[in-house]
Amino acid sequence: MEGAALNTPPEKLDRIVRFLIPPAAREAVAGDLWETYQGPAQYAREAFRTVPFVVFSQMRRHFNLPALILQAMVLYACLGAWAAGVLLPLLMVAEAYQPASRPTPRRAMREAILVAFALVMFLQMVRNSYHGLSPLTVNGVWLGIGLFFVGPCLVPFLCLLRTSLIVRSDKRPTLANRDWTAEDLSRNRARFLAGLRGAQLLEAALLGAMALVSWRLPGLGAPGQMLALFYAVAALFLLLNAPAAGQAGDFLTVRAGYQRDLMRHQQMRRFLWWLWCAPALLVLHANAVQTAGSGHLADGVLRAIAALMLCFFVSALNRESAGWTQEQIGLLNRMRDRLA
Amino acid sequence: MTETLGQFEQIVMTAIVALNDNAYGVTIHAKVEDLARPRKVTRGAVYATLDRMEDKGLIASWMSEPTPERGGRSRRHYRLEKSGLQALKESARTARRLIDTIAENLGGLGWKAPR
Numbered sequence: 001m002e003g004a005a006l007n008t009p010p011e012k013l014d015r016i017v018r019f020l021i022p023p024a025a026r027e028a029v030a031g032d033l034w035e036t037y038q039g040p041a042q043y044a045r046e047a048f049r050t051v052p053f054v055v056f057s058q059m060r061r062h063f064n065l066p067a068l069i070l071q072a073m074v075l076y077a078c079l080g081a082w083a084a085g086v087l088l089p090l091l092m093v094a095e096a097y098q099p100a101s102r103p104t105p106r107r108a109m110r111e112a113i114l115v116a117f118a119l120v121m122f123l124q125m126v127r128n129s130y131h132g133l134s135p136l137t138v139n140g141v142w143l144g145i146g147l148f149f150v151g152p153c154l155v156p157f158l159c160l161l162r163t164s165l166i167v168r169s170d171k172r173p174t175l176a177n178r179d180w181t182a183e184d185l186s187r188n189r190a191r192f193l194a195g196l197r198g199a200q201l202l203e204a205a206l207l208g209a210m211a212l213v214s215w216r217l218p219g220l221g222a223p224g225q226m227l228a229l230f231y232a233v234a235a236l237f238l239l240l241n242a243p244a245a246g247q248a249g250d251f252l253t254v255r256a257g258y259q260r261d262l263m264r265h266q267q268m269r270r271f272l273w274w275l276w277c278a279p280a281l282l283v284l285h286a287n288a289v290q291t292a293g294s295g296h297l298a299d300g301v302l303r304a305i306a307a308l309m310l311c312f313f314v315s316a317l318n319r320e321s322a323g324w325t326q327e328q329i330g331l332l333n334r335m336r337d338r339l340a
Numbered sequence: 341m342t343e344t345l346g347q348f349e350q351i352v353m354t355a356i357v358a359l360n361d362n363a364y365g366v367t368i369h370a371k372v373e374d375l376a377r378p379r380k381v382t383r384g385a386v387y388a389t390l391d392r393m394e395d396k397g398l399i400a401s402w403m404s405e406p407t408p409e410r411g412g413r414s415r416r417h418y419r420l421e422k423s424g425l426q427a428l429k430e431s432a433r434t435a436r437r438l439i440d441t442i443a444e445n446l447g448g449l450g451w452k453a454p455r
Contacts, residue, residue, distance in 0.1 A: 008411065027403070029387065031413030032365035046383065053384025057391045253421060256400035333403040 009034060009043045017047040022058040023100040024326065029054055058096035061263075066234070067271035068092070073226060074278055078285045078307070100330060102323030105166055108316070112162040115312050116154040119305055158309070162316055169320045175331045182251040185335075189258045193243045196265060200238045203272065207235035214279055227278055234275060259329050266325040270318050277314050281307050343396060343427040350435075351375050352389045353428045356399065356418050364404075364415040365390075390418060398424030 009017075014034070021029050029050065037043050071091060075084035103111070175188070211231035214224050247257060288303035345353065355371035356363045368390070369383045393399045400421050403414040420428065 014411070025387065025391075027413045028365060028416035031407075031410035031415060032369075032383070034411040034413065035366050035409060049382050050384040050387070053382065053388045057388040060388075061391060061395065249422070252400045252402065252419065255402070256394070256397065256421065260395070260397065330403075333401075 007037060009037050010040055013040055013044060017043070017051070020047070020051050021054055022096045022098075024058055024061075024098065025054050026100070055093070055096050058098075059092055062095040062098060062267075063092070064095075064267050064271055066230075067267075067274055070230065070271065070274050070278060074274075074281055077282055098322050098326070099319075100323075100326045102166075102169055102320055102327060105163075108162045108166060109159055112158040112312075112316075113155055116158045119154055119308060122305075122308075154305075154309075158312065161309075161313060165316050165320050169324050172324055174324075175328055175335070179336050180251075182249070182254050185251065185254045185258065186248060189254060189261065190245060192258070193245060193261060196261075197242045200242050204235045204238035207231045207238065207275075210276075210279075211235060224279070224282070227275075227282070230275060230278075234272065255332050255335065259332050262325050262328055262332075266322055269321055273314050273317055277310055280310055284310070342430045343398060343423060345398075345427050345431045348376075348385070348389055349393060349398075350428065350431045352386060352393070353398070353420060353424060356420055357425075357428065361417075363418045368418065393424065394418075397421060398427060 008014075014030075017033065018026060018030050033043065033047055033050065036046065068088065068091070072084050072088055075087055079087075180188075208231070211228045214231055215228035243261065248254070249257070284303045284307040288300045288307065290300075351372055352368065355368050355375060359367050359371055365383065365387065369381070369386045372386055373381050390399065390401070394401055398421055399418050401416050401418045403416055406412045406414045
């Protein structure tokens with residue numbers, strides 16, 4: 001018993017190593033490190049050599065160039081080159097550490113409350129700096145009253161928004177059974193791909209329409225035309241890459257194909273959701289700067305908050321969807337061939 | 341069209357073929373180190389290659405049941421897919437042609453094909 005205890009990594013060290021390994025690879029990699037444990041120094045050295053490769057591999061797996069370009073464009077337009085340069089690598093690392101499941105309702109609520117709290121702090125900061133610059137004016141009074149009411153309303157609103165996303169994800173069908181045959185799996189995959197094909201063609205048509213609208217959207221200028229180009233390319237890509245029926249094969253082959261389909265779909269969705277909200281973000285940001293610059297600070301601040309809330313909504317949507325996809329991939333990983 | 345494999349990919353795939361049902365991170369790394377002698381190979385490089393080949397559809401993976409000797413964690417097992425097997429066979433044919441050509445030309449100089 002004592003020998004067994006000596007042959008396991010120290011708990012704290014193991015916890016640190018597990019924390020550093022991206023969740024998608026955590027179980028297998030941490031298990032392999034545990035299996036080859038010879039001592040704390042060897043364990044730490046092996047982890048130190050292994051983890052960077054795993055992180056880079058996960059970054060490559062989740063690397064989504066169109067989504068990254070779009071995020072860079074929005075960050076550059078809204079916050080400038082420095083912020084885009086700092087935030088983009090962080091976003092890439094964050095993608096590698098994408099959780100292997102959907103966030104729990106409690107965690108989701110905590111995040112919503114934190115975001116609301118951060119927004120209220122942001123409002124207060126703006127208000128204080130405004131009052132510091134000039135005496136209380138009529139606009140300033142309205143700003144104070146507006147902020148007083150907006151702040152407390154944000155928490156329930158964001159929680160409600162987050163709850164609706166959780167409920168939506170709960171209603172999505174999951175791969176519940178553990179024991180399937182290759183035919184069962186093939187049928188399920190074919191259903192998934194058929195649904196995807198229909199939705200993709202519809203979205204391609206909508207993106208084509210949006211390309212026309214963005215081209216003519218007033219006040220966006222060059223970013224608007226870039227967006228129109230994005231929409232047109234995305235529509236064309238969706239049209240040309242409508243998913244074909246999955247290839248038949250044995251259980252493992254069908255399962256691996258199904259997992260790749262799920263992952264590809266998730267990558268595509270992440271880009272498309274940001275693409276759909278990009279015009280709103282750019283318009284809100286342009287208006288916020290314009291109105292704040294012309295002395296209507298309250299309007300400007302409220303628009304900035306709307307933009308931040310939109311970002312919160314899209315990231316929450318992505319987290320739910322990525323979590324659902326990872327859960328399905330995990331379920332497929334553990335699925336057994338009923339006939340084997 | 342058959343996928344072209346890099347040298348390290350060929351080694352990792354050969355290790356998977358050799359290990360058959362027992363191909364998972366630890367055993368694949370050990371086999372790869374053996375095949376790639378005298379080159380040292382980090383386990384992380386093996387994981388990265390396995391991920392890349394899985395994304396290309398050359399290999400497939402699945403999780404086993406958790407085991408106590410791994411702290412209650414599962415193993416990720418690997419096996420070659422049909423396209424992976426084709427690519428490996430094609431690489432082996434190319435390697436065979438190389439060995440034959442070298443043996444043909446350097447054979448007279450006392451060169452022996454590696455075993």
